[in-house]
Amino acid sequence: MPHVVTDNCRNCRYTECVSVCPVACFHIGAEMLFIDPAGCIDCGGCVPVCPVGAIRDSFELGPEEDHWLAVNAEGAVGAPTITTPQPPLPTAESRRAELGLAG
Structure with a gap:
């Protein structure tokens, strides 16, 4: 089963993950990244x-999070593939603080 990008990416869009992906399965959207399940x-x-x-392994998702499989599959379609890190969104630090991860 593939890995999936979940809601924590929304309004952050950190891209460190793309630099370690050996198969270029990340796609960039306006608010977050998506993993193409066919390529992961x-x-x-x-x-x-x-x-x-x-980023979570799909088998770790609870029933209330299963929709992230479809979100990633649908989001990857038509979205550009990203293989080089880019700056995060301007809202990234405030979103990170909102998630309790700032510092």
Whole structure:
């Protein structure tokens, strides 16, 4: 099962994860990143580098989070592939603080 980007990425869009992805399965949207489930090889390299804990293995999702599989699959369609880190969104630090992860 693939990894998925969850709500913690929304309004942050940190991109450290793309630099460790061996298969270029990340796609960039206006507010967050998406993982193409067809391309993800489930290596897990992206998980520890995400500064907001937004990336999860799909088997770890609870029933109330299963929708993130579809969000990623649909978001990846038509969104550009990203393979090089880019600056986070201007709202990233405030979102990180909102998540209790600032500092």
